[in-house]
Amino acid sequence: MSNSTKSNDISVDISTKQNDITKTNSQSAEKEMNTVSQSIVFRAMVLFQVMAYGSYSVLVHLCERNGSIMFSSTTMNLILEIIKLAFSISILLIESTKTSIDLFNYKSWLRPSLPYAIPGVLYFINNNLAVYIQLQMDPASYQILSNFKIVTTAILYRLIIKQKLTRKQWFAISLLFFSGLFYSLGAISDPTKNDVTQKRRMYIRPLGLPMVFAYCTFSGLAGVYNEWILKKHYSESLHVQNIYLYTYGTLLNLIPSVGIPLLKSQSLSQLNIFKGFSIYTWLIIITQALNGLFMSVVIKHTSNIIRLFVISFSLVVTAVLSVLVFGLTLNIYFFSSFAAMTCALYLYYSK
Template structure:
């Protein structure tokens, strides 16, 4: 019998050396995901031209979904060593339409919320999705978390708030006092955003774990709906020029890295949990801060180092104490 432990490694009756190799592979995968998450924002900044993103963000998202689909299909054909079975029941595929729609709704909410609050308030309040994801994970998947682990989740949320509020700053603009504001509609939309974010993640995990079919096939279903949703979003969006206008080598690096990270996240949710995913995203803030300091000459503030301490303590509380 195979048991999934709380860091996602599979523990079985294999030899100790095989178990150790499995744990090392898992650790490398999680570390790579942290680096990819953390490098995303600095890479976007590098792509800017005169402070403006020169490419269509919807085109990038669509390409990421297409690449994930192609990789999943190729892996499925290789591992199954047989042609793709078109007779697979549609009932296996249909559940993935729901998270695809939720992801699409949330992408639009992010844009819509900018009319009701300033960007800094959005960055700070969006960390509440850590709590909503953990809460829905506990309720929908029946995973009871101890008080110690809930406190670790709280520390992750606090670390995200501190980091977003002023963990890194542009030295040249640090003195410019930006006006913070948030309206009641903005607050309500933020609550909906956090709930949808948690629901989509937990529902995806639940579907991946309950279906007894290969993960690559599940990814094919998930990314097929993702392609459809994002194709509709791109077609209805207001963008000028061609599909690849403004693309550079760094944009393709973003597409490749984010596609690879999406595949890693499917493995995490299949064999571990959304809680592990939350820790990956939180730890990626540290990579983001260091890369922003080294590549973009942004200033690391006291709040950044406070976030580092809180994340480290949260990891210790959640995983370190037996």
């Protein structure tokens, strides 16, 4: 046998072994994802996310005074990012001291962290945009238009992740979107008789529509791109990946949250970045910090499609809290939408 033939045989054998290893790693990752998604802890995290998403808008409205949001969105998001970053670093230090210390070496973490700068910027824009959109339209209009993130996320999920969805799954996503839209439209078409506050009147300022379109696009793109990075480096610790992402989030929110108040203050003694904060603001920070940490687990071990169902079912929590806090009366639109969402969930996961 010639040397060239032996060389070719060796190359083929190495290539075959590499393919087998890749296939084995892929199967192991898939098995781990299935195990995580079926655990009780995972389901508890998803349930908490539904509660966190559902309570967010109610808590924000409780922070409003005379139609204005009293706190700085960048300061709120800065504290959120710091909490998540501190938690991720603490857990990593406990689990692996050597790996954690390497993260503080500039040269060791800068290059691998660069891909996370993109979702960091997208989340920075999206999270702050979500607050300022409230000033451009009433809550009902925001609820209707923000449901379009379901469509943008599904489309971007197909384009970026390259994972095909069956017709039944597309139908389930469509049903999910229209059920949320139907619920929102029902809330508008059946207003309370005592319509004396601005939040109960329907209005959209000219800047509101492009802001919502940008919000839905950034939300979908940030979530899907982040999932792509997390799964591309699936063997890497989730805490390390979160540290990369939250570091950029902290830096991006730090500049405006400190810089803007500093420009408005005549001296450092007058600087107050926590101006307008209330107990409801801190509740938003705590719930959304946990929500962000839990969502990273959901995205890495399942998909962004789960996030869509979380967002849709959070409407139920919003409705219940609105009844308790604002005295909202539930109607047929609520119960019809809830039934449609349940059917969508069953259709998407049924084989």
